């Protein structure tokens with residue numbers, strides 16, 4: 001069983017769109033290369049650790065330095081939609097240990113990582129906890145479950 005401790009303060013975000021942003025259209029006459037982003041990174045998909053150069057423009061994304069298709073896809077994902085695996089710990093009440101190691105059932109968007117971690121830090125699990133037990137379901141609407149990566153027996157701590 002888990003319960004969520006309320007956040008100390010809620011952060012309100014203002015939505016901005018092309019209709020509401022007063023600076024929309026400011027870059028209409030920008031040269032084609034204006035939105036060019038170049039990033040150097042090391043591919044982490046396999047131990048070869050190829051050095052990738054990813055160039056992202058409004059016309060598309062190019063990857064050089066990759067030795068295989070998986071590296072090309074990794075380079076594109078890192079610039080367009082980077083994803084990260086979550087590993088962390090959750091507070092435990094009534095268990096033999098104070099914290100429970102947890103892991104995501106899949107990757108979450110990097111942009112949602114801080115929000116997901118904040119939710120994990122506010123969560124308390126009650127012992128006993130089974131290995132593989134879902135501690136947080138569909139965290140922050142990502143479709144990823146946060147699951148226990150070890151069991152924790154009841155006893156001792158509150």
Ligand code: SF4
Nearest residue numbers: 043046049050067071
């Ligand atoms: S590009 Fe391919 S071979 Fe190179 S590190 Fe990435 S996955 Fe491995």
